[in-house]
Amino acid sequence: MNRARILDVVGTLVRLGLAGIWIVSGAVKIADPIQTAVAVDAYDVLPVGVVPVVAAVLPVFELALGALLLAGAGTRAAAVVSALLLLVFLAGLGQAWARGLSIDCGCFGGGGAVEPGEEAYGTELVRDLGFLALAGWLVVRPRTRFALDRRWDRSGDVYDGDDGPADDGGPTTQGRSEPAGTGRNPR
Numbered sequence: 212m213n214r215a216r217i218l219d220v221v222g223t224l225v226r227l228g229l230a231g232i233w234i235v236s237g238a239v240k241i242a243d244p245i246q247t248a249v250a251v252d253a254y255d256v257l258p259v260g261v262v263p264v265v266a267a268v269l270p271v272f273e274l275a276l277g278a279l280l281l282a283g284a285g286t287r288a289a290a291v292v293s294a295l296l297l298l299v300f301l302a303g304l305g306q307a308w309a310r311g312l313s314i315d316c317g318c319f320g321g322g323g324a325v326e327p328g329e330e331a332y333g334t335e336l337v338r339d340l341g342f343l344a345l346a347g348w349l350v351v352r353p354r355t356r357f358a359l360d361r362r363w364d365r366s367g368d369v370y371d372g373d374d375g376p377a378d379d380g381g382p383t384t385q386g387r388s389e390p391a392g393t394g395r396n397p398r
Contacts, residue, residue, distance in 0.1 A: 222348065222355040229293060229345045230280035237273030239320035240266075250322020253314040254303050272296075280349075283358020290349035297343045301336060308332040 212220075240247040248266035251257065257265060276296070279289040300318070307314055313327045316335045353360065 218352060219354065219356045222352055223357060225345050225348045226280050226283060226286060226355045226358065229290070229342065229349065230277045232342060232345075233273045233277030233280065233293070236319055237270040237277060240270035240317075241274065243320065244270075246321060246323070247317065250315070250317025253312070253317070253323045254307055255310075255312065256303065256306065283355055283360050284363075286349055286355065286358060286360050287353035290346045290353060294343055294346040294350060297339055297346060301339050301343070304332055304335055304339065308336075 244266060247270060248263055251266045251269070252259075252262045273296075276289055276293055279285050280293070300316075304316055308330070313325050313330055315322050315325050315330070317323065318335065318339075349355075355361075
């Protein structure tokens, strides 16, 4: 396996992993809207009237990001939005920790006030930084295997496995000038 294929496989695993994270997170929140509102309110940063709106929109937004990443449609854009959302989550966790709030983040269900000492801010921050790293990978290298983005990218340039056209006339499929592996009869 060459370097480009290895990076494609790693990117695919990253894309599918981040998709799974968003889908699970959104599904758990949408299944329990009242608990989601409790979790959002526990951060104590939004006006009371905005909490139910955020609690209703956030899970749908997470599911949409997950679906886009799962399909590999608009991967770079979905990764940028994922990174921005994760930065918001990191800021929310950081401010809650700095203010001495005792809350569960509610990232994967639950959430809200917990007994002092039961918080897991350090673990949650590290986890979200890991998720941010996944999003960062896809921002830098959004081309992955089994992605709709590859089907839609019919610019006529020869694909060399990285994010740009090949200089050396890299691999093509049966003499066509479309990216390798994206033809109707891929090998």
